[in-house]
Amino acid sequence: MRPRTRAGLPCPEPGGPEGSGRHDGCVEVRRLADGRVAMRRSTDPDGPELVFPADEMARFVSGVKAGAADFLL
Template sequence: MNHVARADTQLGGEAWRKPWSSSNGGNCLEVKQLGDGRVALRQSTDPDGPVLLCPAHDIAALVRAIKTGQADFLLT
């Protein structure tokens, strides 16, 4: 994993998505698929703040783990 310091400045402000919505007052995770396959993650309330860049295979592994209950311990 890598990071960039300024999301909008370095990656552009377009194509960011909120994969789900919640009732936490707008504090959401936003994601953006990059042209090289990586996925960028940022805090929605800080659109030009830091970004975590993850390889697609890491995101796929996370989604599989969530779907099979392997991340349920995070809910307690």
């Protein structure tokens, strides 16, 4: 059986290691076939997803690496 997916992200099986609730603050990120990047909250695989163009995600990652998100820590 193929795993369920939404926006290219595999949905964890209920009660499986990915859906056990051990990682309440996690997000899942995946590059889609068309180059966009999808993100979702790992504890809510049927919930909303954010999908970003690749260039936006590259700017975000560059900013994080440069310290632009350090205020969040």
